[in-house]
Amino acid sequence: MVQQKTNSVKSIIKRNGAKVPFDSNKIRNAILKANVHISGEKISEEKLDEITLLVVAVYDQAGVVPTVEQVQDTVEEKLIEFDLPKTAKAYILYRAEHQKMREMDANLMKIYENLTFRPSADVDLKRENANIDADTAMGTMLKYGSEGAKAFYDEYVIPRDMAEAHQNGDIHIHDKDFYALTETCCQINLLKLFHNGFSTGHGYLREPNDIRSYSALACIAIQANQNEMHGGQSIPNFDYCMAPGVAKTYRKLYFKALAQYLQLHENLSHQDAQALVAAIREDLGSDITLSGSEEYGKELVKYLPAHQQEGGYQPIYAQTAEAAHRYACETAWDETDNATYQAMEALVHNLNTMNSRAGAQVPFSSLNYGTDTSAEARMVIRNLLLATEAGLGDGETPIFPVQIFKVKEGVNYNPGDPNYDLFKLAIRVSAKRLFPNFSFLDAPFNLQYYKPGDYDSEVAYMGCRTRVMGNTYDPNREVTCGRGNLSFTSINLPRLGIEARGDIKKFYELLDDRIDLVIEQLLHRFKIQCSKKVYNYPFLMGQGVWIDSEKLNRDDTVAEVLKHGTLSVGFIGLAETLKVLTGKHHGESAESQKLGLEIIGHMRKRMDDECEKTHLNWSLLATPAEGLSGRFVRIDAKKYGKIPGVTDREYYTNSFHVPVYYPISAYRKIQLEAPYHALTNAGHISYVEMDGDACKNLDAFESVIRCMKEAGIGYGSVNHPVDRDPVCGYNGIIGEVCPRCGRRAGESVSREKLDELRKKYPNVPQYHCDC
Amino acid sequence: MTEMRNHNEEKNIGEGVGFERIRRITGYLVGTTDRWNNAKRAEERDRVKHTIGRQ
Structure with missing residues (x-):
């Protein structure tokens, strides 16, 4: 707020002649908006106040009622006096564009009309994201917000050249409707979140004590975080996170079964049996685990008879103690297993039905698992897979969570590895349900971070493919948990190919210009993101989900901790680009493959150079491009006509993929795509389309997964009809x-x-x- | 959920009910292609199967 030192300017005359109360904050906000509009020239809060006061002072001294136009002239003068030419220019532009904006409002109203009165079957705009039902009230409301926000950012926030580059299809600013609001995604460490409980902003939840509460709270955490970010949410270490829940359940059930046995077998009263078990826990401790029950049993067999004798209670013989232990172990194991299945079943059901974003979506959730070899974690993984295999209530295939099985030699890849059985089960389930996908920790670019047994060193993948691991900002924190992507923008690669007209040198020049623009745009967005405070993210930052946010206070800015996140440049349509440059895509010619790797390698180098320069985490993304695949090609086909193999289909090929229509063996496709995984450090995925009923050919399915692993693929999955x-x-x-x-x-x-x-x-x- | 219609003929079930076709789109699964945008529908239509095994 601006402190008004004098009160003589009380009114201002609007354009329509109306005299309204004067509010100096409006001047301050207008300058702030102009400043936000540009990527340089940061004005401090103090300076903002100072300029505002000087503008007001002009009319204070003159003692007249100013008009809006006069005040705006004065603002321009003061901005120039203060040597803020860029901000002044933005401010002038802002005034000049006002009229245009009123016209823009009319366009937006047209969009609203379509959203309101036409079904999504007729309006492609309503099917931009297939997991949002824009025909429902809340889905439509979400679209109003989204379309309104985009129009607002284009006119008021995003620098003109960048907004235009997006509109004309040079680049695509993803999640533009959230431009000034939040970040993409986060890898949530539930272990840390659950420790000592957490608050969702609507209530405090205690640290859970049972696998069923663990899984329920996992869903709540995903939901709460999804409502604060524009992308999906991922648990990078789901098996590690749930294992303590299994351990707690087992312990509870063991002592319950022990009491039952003693009550029945020794004819004790319920109270006495409870008291006896309490004494056992008091003296022997409660540290019994799924895999460590034998030691505890031996202790118990020694302890019980002695305890009875010393206390003068009825005798209990060693044999009985042993039988009681065996009964308790077996019963607790079975019941824990059942409880874990129920917990995982409930989780899958919840994640397919619970709401986020005012009911328009279910949370976009991803679970990574497969490497924790503890008995508890193995129970979690097995039951999650079995619940997924069983499907939803009527046997439907669950759409969420995205499941990612982390494949690792020595852990689960080969016979004899401790989790090999779970790898086999994962293949069986994926052959029926399309999930889990498979990530490969042995791919060299993932292996370089891997430390055995440390989940924070295991690369995880989020939802559609996002990957966050390297950390230029803080090389000591190359970890998975608490980090995510800040924002990403994709480049229309085929257009550059078309405009280069076969001239490779020209192509690279155009590409470098485009990368420059995207870097500048991502930095502009980053600047806005950095101005947010902890209180803007009561869960993500307030509950310490994001790395180091627990060290911040409510009113602190998130600027520093955000630097652990990634800024990613993406691309689409390498295949079409190669086609237009050389006549053949990378599936058709080894020469094209070589050029393709050079192009993507160049893009990656530009990202690495930018890391050096800025000490921020720049990375290259093989963009998922759901909405994008059609948008770019529609604009390009209009602009350049139908070019065979380039603009003559309704979509551009996903990232570096060999075109979906091109006949090729799975083996060759994998070999061709694998090297691009090493280059796209912000995320990637390769698919193989398998014919026939995959369930009936698990060997073939597994051979594809093994082929991916051996080829150095980072993340892959097999598509088959379900x-x-x-x-x-x-x-x-x-x-x-x-x-x-x-x-x-x-x-x-x-x-x-x-x-x-x-x-x-x-x-x-x-x-x-x-x- | 698909609504089951069985109004005029009590004994018959399923009139007007289509098949659900689950497909992967950009890494996510989608319960039915009805809500896919036009470009992705075209892409799905064009997908060819990849032969498994070395050739």
Whole structure:
């Protein structure tokens, strides 16, 4: 707030002639907005106040009621006096563009009209993100906000050249609707969050004591964080995080079963049995674990008979003590296993049904696991996989969480590795449910960080592919947990190829210019992000989810801790770029592959150079590009016409992928794409499309995963058709006709037939006639 | 959830109900291609299978 020293300027005359109360804060805000509009010339809070006071002083002294125009003239003069030419220019532009903005409002209203009155089937804009249902009230509300925000940022916040580069399809500023609000994503360490409990902003939650509460709180943490960021949320170490929950459950159930046994077998009263177990825990401690129960049993066998004798209680013999221990171990193991399954089942169900963003979405969640070899973690992984395999209530394939199985030699990759059985199970489940995906910690660019047993050194992948590990800002903190991407912007690579007209040198010149622009734009956004305070993120920063945020106070800025995050430059359509430059894409020619690697290698080098220069974390992203794949090519086809193999389809090929339409063996595709994984340190994924029912060919499935691992792929998955007939519950491949009930899409089946099928297949849904 | 229609013929179930086709899009799964944007629908249509095994 500006302290008004004098009160003589009480009114101001608006453009329409109306006399309204004078508010010096409006002057201050206008200068601030102009300053935010440019990437240099930071004005301090004090300077802002000083300029504002000087502007007011002009009219104070004159003793007249100024007009808006006069005040704005004075602001311009003062900005120049203070040697802020860029801010002055932005301020002048801001005035001049005012009229244009009113026209912009009319365009926005047109968009709102479409969002409101036309179904998403007709409006592509409403299907920008397939996991948001823009036909619902809250989905539409979200789109209003999103479209309104984009229009606002274009006109008021984003520097003109950058906004235009986005609009004309040179670049794509991802999540532009959140430009001035938050960051992309975070890798949440639940272990740290759960320790001593946490608060969601709506209530305090104690440290959980049971695997069921662990999994429930995991969902809540993901949900709470998703509401503060614009991207998905990831748990990089899910197995490690849940293991203590299993241990606590097992301990609780062991002593419960022990008391039960003693009560029944020794004919004790319930109270006495409880008291006896309390004494055991008092004297022997409660440190019994899934894998360490034998030691405890030996202690117990020595302790019980002695305890009874010394206390003058009824005798309990060693044999009984041993039997009680065995019974308690077995019962606790079974019950813990059941509880863990229920917990994982509930987690999968919750993450497919719970709301974020006012009900428009479920939280975008990713769970990484596979490397914790403790008995507790193994129980978690196995049951999560089994719950995923079973599917949702009617046997549907769960869409969330994205699951990522971390493959590591010596841990789970080869027979004899402690988690090899879980790797095999992961393959079986993925063959049925498309998840888990597989990440490869042995890929050299991931292996360089790996320290055995330290989850913070294991690379994790978020949702669609984001990867955060290297740390130029603080090389001692090259860790997974608490970090994420700040924002990313993608370059329309094919357009550069088209404009270079076959001249490779020219192409690189254009590419360098484009990278310069994107770097400047990411820095502009970063500057705004850095101005946020801890209180803008009550969960992410307030609860210490983001790295080092626990050291900050509520009113501190997040500028320093954000520097652990990444700024990423992405790209789309390497295949089309190569096609236009050389006539062949990298699947078709070794020469093109060589050029492709040079281009992406150059982009990566530019990022590394920028790290050197700024000590921030610049990285290169193989952009996921859901909305982008169509947007760029639509603009380019209009601008340059239909160029065969380049602009003649409805989409540009994803990142460095070999085009989806190009026939190629899985092996060759993997070999061609793997080297790009090493270059795209902000994230990458490769797919193989597998024919037929993957469940019936697990060996082939596994051979693809092993091929990826050996080739140095960082993150990959196998796509195969997963269809479901909601009428008879069949899950598998459905062509024109459902192989189980024989209907075509839209056709009905008789109730008798379904009853008949249910005898054979218990997962045929039940129908209750309510007619 | 798909709504089951069984109004005029009590004995028949599933009229107007399509098949669910789960596909991966940019790393995420999507329950049905209905909500895919036009470009991604085209991309999915064009996808060819990759032969498994060395050739």
